[in-house]
Amino acid sequence: MDRLDLGALFLHFLALWFVAVGGPSTILPDIHRYLVEAHHLLTSAQFAEIYTLAQVAPGPNVMYVTLIGWHLAGWAGVAATTIPLLVPATTLTLLVGHFNERYPNAPIGRAVRRGLMPITIGLMFASATILMRAVNHDWRGYLLTLLTVAVVLRKSWNPLWLLAAGALAGMLGLV
Amino acid sequence: MEQIESHKPRVGRFALFLTFSRISLSSFGGALFWARRGLVERQRWLTEREFVELLSLGQLLPGPNVLNLTVMVGYRFAGWSGAAAAVAGYLGWPCLVVIGMGVLYQHYGALPQVQRALAGMSIVAAGLLLATVIKLAFVLPRHWRPWLFGMLAFVGVGVMRWPLLWVIGALAPLAIGATWKEKE
Numbered sequence: 092m093d094r095l096d097l098g099a100l101f102l103h104f105l106a107l108w109f110v111a112v113g114g115p116s117t118i119l120p121d122i123h124r125y126l127v128e129a130h131h132l133l134t135s136a137q138f139a140e141i142y143t144l145a146q147v148a149p150g151p152n153v154m155y156v157t158l159i160g161w162h163l164a165g166w167a168g169v170a171a172t173t174i175p176l177l178v179p180a181t182t183l184t185l186l187v188g189h190f191n192e193r194y195p196n197a198p199i200g201r202a203v204r205r206g207l208m209p210i211t212i213g214l215m216f217a218s219a220t221i222l223m224r225a226v227n228h229d230w231r232g233y234l235l236t237l238l239t240v241a242v243v244l245r246k247s248w249n250p251l252w253l254l255a256a257g258a259l260a261g262m263l264g265l266v
Numbered sequence: 267m268e269q270i271e272s273h274k275p276r277v278g279r280f281a282l283f284l285t286f287s288r289i290s291l292s293s294f295g296g297a298l299f300w301a302r303r304g305l306v307e308r309q310r311w312l313t314e315r316e317f318v319e320l321l322s323l324g325q326l327l328p329g330p331n332v333l334n335l336t337v338m339v340g341y342r343f344a345g346w347s348g349a350a351a352a353v354a355g356y357l358g359w360p361c362l363v364v365i366g367m368g369v370l371y372q373h374y375g376a377l378p379q380v381q382r383a384l385a386g387m388s389i390v391a392a393g394l395l396l397a398t399v400i401k402l403a404f405v406l407p408r409h410w411r412p413w414l415f416g417m418l419a420f421v422g423v424g425v426m427r428w429p430l431l432w433v434i435g436a437l438a439p440l441a442i443g444a445t446w447k448e449k450e
Contacts, residue, residue, distance in 0.1 A: 110431070111328045140371075146391075147384050148367045150290050150360020151297040153330045158364050173361060177353070179329040180337050185349060187327060188338035198446065206415075206445035207322035210437050212403050213416035214325070215298065217424025219396040222296075226388040235386075239393025240400070247307075250394055254294050254387050261386020262379055 095132060095164055097171045104156065104175035111179075122156070132163055232266045275311055277343035279351040285309055286336055286355035291363070294387065297332040299394040302402070305339065312339070315405045326438065333357070415441045 103125055111118045119142075126132045133141070141162060145155030153176060160172030191200055227233050239253055260266045289297065289304040298321075305312045312320070324334030333356065340352030374380055406412045415437055422433040 109328050111330075141368075143384065143388075144367060144371050145364055146296075147294065147387055148360065148364045150293055150363055151330060151332055151356070153333070154360050154364045157361050158368050161365050161368050169361070169365065173357075176329065176333070177357070179327065180333045180353070181349075184324065184327050184329065184334040184337045185341060185346070187323060188341045188349070191323065191338070192342050202442050202446035203326070204319040204322060206442035207326060207438060208318050209406055209412035209414075209416035210419040210434065210441055211318060211322040211325050212399060212406065213419030214423055214430070214433075215395070215399045215402070216416070217420045219392065219399050220420075220424050222388075222395060223392040226385070226392050232389050235389045236393040236396065239390050240397045243394060243397035244400060250299065250303075250390075251292060251294075253390050253394070257386040257388075257390030258383040259386065261382040261384070261389075264382065266386050266389055 095168075097164060097167055100160075100163075100168075101171040101175060104172055105178060108175050108179050122159075126159065133159070137162070235260060235266050274343075275309075277309075277311060277348075279344045279348050282340050282344060282348050283351040283355040285311075286340075286352045287359055288355075290356045290360050293360070294391060296391060296395055299398045301332050301335060302398055311343070314402065318402055318405055326434070411444060 104122075107118045107121060123135070123138055127135050127138055138159075141158050142155045145158045146152055148154065148158075156172040156176060157169055160168035160170070162168070164171070190197075191204075194200060223233070223236055227236060235257065239257075242248065242253060243250065257266075285304055285308075289300045293300045302317055306314055306317050320335050320338050321331060324331040324338065327334050333353070336352045336356045337349045340349035342348075344351065403416075406416065419433060419437055422428050422437070423430055
């Protein structure tokens with residue numbers, strides 16, 4: 092294992108977030124390469140475990156970077172991996188948000204918002220299908236996924252109950 | 267200057283902090299489902315359409331798209347400090363929770379019961395995301411062009427597994443250009 096250089100880790104994550112157009116899943120392969128292959132700070136199995144854990148924890152999926160930081164170096168690691176993810180959001184996004192609120196009827200803003208809408212929906216659909224294939228191993232899993240979709244579209248039950256049901260089904264070995 | 271039809275509710279910083287805390291802390295298996303539910307269905311701060319529009323802008327900008335949405339929603343209702351309050355709610359708690367879970371996992375993570383429960387929850391979480399996308403798709407105009415762009419984005423990233431940057435780089439200018447030309 093290399094000696095952990097927190098400054099280098101911070102700068103690497105900072106650079107990554109500025110090219111992370113489209114969200115955290117786009118930079119995951121590079122984070123894996125940097126930590127596991129280039130610097131041997133984690134094994135591949137550790138990386139996968141940490142990622143899964145952050146997926147099931149409440150909060151945005153991107154919190155897996157925080158957990159990696161915690162695992163590597165405690166609170167200092169948390170700062171080194173989490174602060175960079177805030178930087179583009181608090182600079183570029185605020186600027187664009189400012190423009191968008193100030194000139195809501197600017198033709199360029201309107202064209203960007205309307206034009207991107209279908210692409211966003213197509214990309215989210217892609218994420219949903221990739222996730223569905225990653226978590227399901229047989230028809231019973233797919234059935235549970237589709238059942239969830241049907242319930243959400245027809246009822247307004249609190250989805251936390253659905254997640255609890257999923258946990259129960261898992262523990263009973265039904266899926 | 268034409269008046270935009272959307273009403274803009276009055277929302278304070280504390281309400282932003284609370285709502286985004288709530289969204290974040292209920293976000294099992296991805297934040298998108300809960301962000302839409304919290305902002306569109308529960309609080310009615312945004313219409314379905316405004317939600318997708320802000321999310322699309324968040325997608326185009328670097329960084330996690332729901333975090334970018336959080337910044338823009340906070341800024342929209344309460345300026346700079348509103349954005350700070352929304353982000354504090356959205357990221358502060360999960361940061362602590364995820365660390366707590368890291369500590370717990372070191373003790374109990376290897377238990378087979380825990381592993382199976384986690385697997386069951388992620389199957390439901392996939393369904394939640396799929397249902398969210400289906401609901402949002404209803405705001406697309408009934409016209410072939412947006413649906414074509416949506417399909418191309420899905421096939422490029424979801425089926426062909428091309429890098430996202432290429433797909434957005436190729437489709438976004440075309441889609442924005444096409445929308446620009448269709449002046450009503």
